[in-house]
Amino acid sequence: MSRLAALLLLLLLLLPLLVLAAMGGTGSGAEALRDSLLTALPAALAATLFGTAAGIGLQVRFPGRSLAVALIALPLLLPPAIPGAALLLLAEGTGFGAGRPGTVLWHALLGAPLVAAITWAALRRIDSALFRAAAACGVPPKLAIRRILRPRLAPAMLLGAALTFALSMGESTLAVMLGAGTLPSSVLSGAARMAAWLWPLLIMAAVSLAVLFRSREPVVVAGG
Amino acid sequence: MGEALRSNPLRLGAVTAALLATPLMLLVLAGAVAPVGQLLWRSVAETEVAPALPRTLRVLRQWDGQGLPDDMAFETLAADLAALRAAGPAGADAMDRAARRLAADRPALGEALPATAEGAAGTRTTRATAVLVADPAWGEAENWAALRRAAGSASSFHLLAAIGLRQTAKGGFEDSTQGPHARAALSRGLGMAVLATFACLILAWPLARWIAEASPRRATLLSAMALLPLLAGEAARAVGWSPLLEVGPLAAFLAAALGLLPLMALPVALSLRHAGPRLPRAAAALGLPPWQVFRRIRLPLARRGLAAGCILVFTQALGTFVAAELLAPGSPLAAGILAAAARAGEWGAAGALAVCLLLPALVAAALLLPLARQRTA
Incomplete structure (x- = not known):
């Protein structure tokens, strides 16, 4: 019974996307797609860089760690219209903040905590005994880090980057306010409908496949 | 998070760790805290x-x-x-x-x-x-x-105007010219956010349980499907709902709120999965009826996820306006008016509305974050 409710709910969630797919696109929306990619790729890159560093650093208890966590998570907790207006104000004063640069910045700030959380979770799973064992076997520290760390860190970083990318492609509130010309703005005006549902689907399909077919335990969602 | 900090596989020193986290902190300070602070200041500043x-x-x-x-x-x-x-x-x-x-x-x-x-x-x-x-x-x-x-x-002009009041010459308060309109928009925005939170709270549970109890592969698949409407964005959802329902608050609510559901379902699923099936099964085996199992076992186990989900859904719903602009243009939300003021360069009005939206978000965070902590209260 509960499963049925959950299934119906899932279908209800997906309904608007199915309708969007059935509506068909009126234009190709190529320009909006290009703008979206030009926003999402730098945002994903920045989020991964900053977020991975933070995820690694937050492993350790250092003075001010709670403040760091609060700051890093802050962009996710702000009602979206507020930073939009704030960036427009910044743009009026300094010239930077509106259009694509501002949108890239904010999408990066949204994605970075996700990357940080995912890499933090991935690193947390590493048994310190592995490093001790490597040291006992005479492995130089750098090699130990490469062999033990990289197989776990790389998928986490990729997952975080993919999620940030997907998030950025669909993020509507700030993109509309800052005038970034991304997919959501053009979907509202009627073009690019196909791209709007196709891209998240492709990304989530790619991410799911990647997560499903890894030999190790999946990184975030299904793990313990 | 307490026990996790004991593991430090990379043997990082505190200073190195702090330095690693600093770039992102600086970016947040420069890109979020400072601009928002400036906006909030403009709610009380008089510059014209x-x-x-x-x-x-x-x-x-x-x-x-x-x-x-x-x-x-x-x-x-x-x-x-x-x-x-x-x-x-x-x-x-x-x-x-x-x-x-x-x-x-x-x-x-x-x-x-x-x-x-x-x-x-x-x-x-x-x-x-x-x-x-x-x-x-x-x-x-x-x-x-x-x-x-x-x-x-x-x-205090802008702050008062945001709630529809103005100060008279004698120092008393009266309705401003846009008074009822401003208050209506504010209550619509707040009401929508509260409603969305409750709706997600109730609706997300079956989905969260399904994801929590499914095999890792199926859980990944279900999570991806649930995330799809969120990642597709509010604009896509709004356009998708527009042929199905007539223009009005209901369509706007569904487009905005349903997309936020994974924000509730996934944290709850994570909490439930982390807690495992043993306690509910044991309770059921000991004869507790299903409703009691839910109320006394599962719900407390999901406390952290529920708190996190509520914060996320509430704050996102407070600040969203795209669906409302498209599907309910006659009933603007506070966030929509904020956006319009920002577009027009009226920073006093925008700042005051930002204060009005930030206060409930802060209250919600203050109330719910302690619940999301590791230790039981």
Whole structure:
């Protein structure tokens, strides 16, 4: 019974996307797609860089760690219209903040905590005994880090980057306010409908496949 | 998070770790905290009138607020306006901005400024009478009081206007011209956010349980499907719902709120999965009826996820307006008015609305974050 409710709910969630797919696109929306990619790729890159560093650093208890966590998570907790207006104000004063640069910045700030959380979770799973064992076997520290760390860190970083990318492609509130010309703005005006549902689907399909077919335990969602 | 910190596989020192986290912190400070702080400051700052009418401001400071100010005030007003006229396009710009700010409080003042600038220049009678003749608005004490308040460095005007009030000359409060409209938008925004949170709270549970109890592969698949509407974005959802329902608050609510459901379902699923099936099974085996199992076992186990989900859904719903603009254009939300004010460069109004939206978000965070902590309260 509960499963049925959950299934119906899932279908209800997906309904608007199915309708969007059935509506068909009126234009190709190529320009909006290009703008979206030009926003999402730098945002994903920045989020991964900053977020991975933070995820690694937050492993350790250092003075001010709670403040760091609060700051890093802050962009996710702000009602979206507020930073939009704030960036427009910044743009009026300094010239930077509106259009694509501002949108890239904010999408990066949204994605970075996700990357940080995912890499933090991935690193947390590493048994310190592995490093001790490597040291006992005479492995130089750098090699130990490469062999033990990289197989776990790389998928986490990729997952975080993919999620940030997907998030950025669909993020509507700030993109509309800052005038970034991304997919959501053009979907509202009627073009690019196909791209709007196709891209998240492709990304989530790619991410799911990647997560499903890894030999190790999946990184975030299904793990313990 | 307590036990996780004992593991430090990379043997990082505290300083290195702090340095690794610093770039992101600085980015957040520069890109989020500072700009938002500046926006919030603009909700109380007064920037338009003082530069335009500096001498009038100085004279008005001596006014006691009773009746009309003395003739000096009228003369300096005329002098200031003459100076603005003489200053060419920059002066016209400054007068325009001052007029708009004053008009937001007392609509009559919007035309009074330019009219007085025109009229007082051309007459030969004493300045005081000339000003009154140019526009009768200067005969009302209420307008002078509004001018004095706007000419200060900070005032509560925008904050009051955001909740639909204004301060009278005598210091009391009354409805502003847009009063009921402003309050309606604010309550719609808040109400929508609360409703969305409750709706997600209730609806997400079955899905969260399914994801938590499914095999890792299926859970990944289900999570991806649940995330799809969120990642597709509010614009796509709004356009997708538009052929299905008539334009109105319901369509806007569904488009905005249903997309936020994974924000509730996934944290709850994570909590439930982390807790494992043993406790509920044991409770059921011991004879507890299903409703009690839910109420006394599963719900507390999911506490962290529920708290996190509520915060996420509530704050996102507070700040969203795209669906409402498309599907319910006649009933704007507070966030929509914020966006419009920001687009028009009216930072006082935008800042005040930001304060009004931030307060509930802070309250929710203060109430719910302790629940999301590791230890039981």
